[in-house]
Amino acid sequence: MFDVFGGMMRIFFVVGIALIFLCACSAPTLTPAILISTSSPNELSGEYIGQIPPEKDPMRFGGGFLSGSFHSAPVFSPEGDEVWWAGEYGSATIYYSHVADGEWTKPVSVKFSENIDSYRDPFISPDGEKFYFISASPLPGSTTASKENIWMMDRVDDGWSEPQPLPESINCLALHWTLSVADNYNLYFSATEGDVNPDIYLSRFENGAYTDPILLEDPVNSDQMEITPNIAPDESYILFTRLVDNNATPFLHISYASDSGWTEPEKVENVPYCISPIVTPDRKYVIYLSSPSSFGWRDTSFIDEFRP
Template sequence: MKKILLLLLVFASTQLFAQKQATIAFEKNLTSPEIFIHLPEFKNINVRDMAISPKNDEIFFTLDAPKNAFRTILTSKKINGKWSEFSIAAFSGNYYDIEPAFSPDGTKLFFASKRPTGKEKTPKKDYDLWFVTKVNGVWKNPIRLPETINTDKNEYYPSLANNGTIYFTAERADAKGKEDIYKSEFVNGNYQTPVSLGTGVNTKTYEYNAYVSPDESFIIFGSYGRKGSLGRGDLYISFNENGIWKEAIHLGKLINSNQIDYCPFVTFDKKYFFYTSEKSTIEPMYEKMSFDTLKEVINEGSNGTSKIYYLSFEKLLKSIQLE
């Protein structure tokens, strides 16, 4: 009897420990994008935008409640080779927080937030850019970027270069379209006046969610309404030649769908490409539909909720050369 009880205790503790592991795997030979983040506790919830640390040992991403009712940043950390269970980031969970991004040296984590500023207690109506640093191993003490960057309109999706230059999306009077992608150089500890990127990137339509490589050799971003667009928003890449962003290239059908595709990210070692999509494989009609099949169709795979996908960055680059 004691042996049975001992076995039951061992099994229970093993199951409990297993439940505390986040399901995170990096498949090397993907031929098409696969869903990266799995949250069994949240069925049909939206997840969007993610960041992986330069050492590939921390992950941050946004959980987005239906109809954007609340947004918060979740995290997992690799400890002794295993990913910890997902939890709310130490600096998040109280206000609308989205779009985490590491500085290339890994010392800062930037994000967009509607949290109140100064002595205000009411959350803002627009998003500002903030960052946190680690204190005794914990990311905390959010600091709002200066007024050079933040305005009374939205600033989104920070992305950092090696030299400290920050790229972001904003609604500004000098924008070429409704929203443009801007950059602000970091000189002598101060952010300079943001500049809208050239027409190789920005157009008279919408541009959004720009990821820039740390060496500023390429930028991947979303745009809506361009000629040849497949849907509600596609992803494009532009290469930097002698300081000029060349005409953007559509990332093709391997990535883009007839729904919105957004939030690009490339790991610091350039092995993997991540993005968010609201694509769906649900068909408009079925000949036979059992209840079990219905559950599978609605709950599994690409079902129209925003999900984070990934594949080899090398595979992505090869795919656009073939199109």
């Protein structure tokens, strides 16, 4: 069986995503997406790439428009008129579409710097002012390909600043997969250190810089595997994927911030096979990777249903 911790840097889940989905038993069937537009996939209009939003029962997201293999869920701009997502791991490519003349444009690959060839797992801050991604390209001052590191850009005019890696105290960890940030730019990401399973870390944004990361306390982190966190803008709750081991089903979980710390995580039972959950800017839906070649989504009514 594939060792998700193999490799010098113990970067987990490089190809393990496929095995997670293939080895777990009987994946649930997602209801096919219903498109508002019946024209060709490149002539869709409306919110969320022209799909009728789901309710509690998960549906497939982006079928036909978002095709191929994927590594992380789509992330929308605060206005909902731009979207980015990661292609399969080996492609090291981020794709992009936006609304032009009322229709979603044909997806294209994007490159933010001539010095960076590797792009994975995009995330945009809730205010749209900062953009993050993971890359294995050489760090500044080096010509040698690197382990995966988190990079950040700032919004400038109609584009983005030159990407810069986050501090070494963050990037020294064997990190991987989707990250997220709150309204205050506090950063949540999953990584592994030493011989333990991957856990969720927090790096606070203070005085314009990121602080040394700390592990989130129990019970968010456990002796199981916690990955791909998605923090609420106000940090009142956190979504993440938890699984027992490589062969287990990855389920969506949620925990809430309280005066005494994080609450015991709740499992969202009808969202198994969930990697990289990302809540939409309007906080109404969660989109996630439901297999290496498909996305699922459902409404976020469970957030209030589980709230203590």
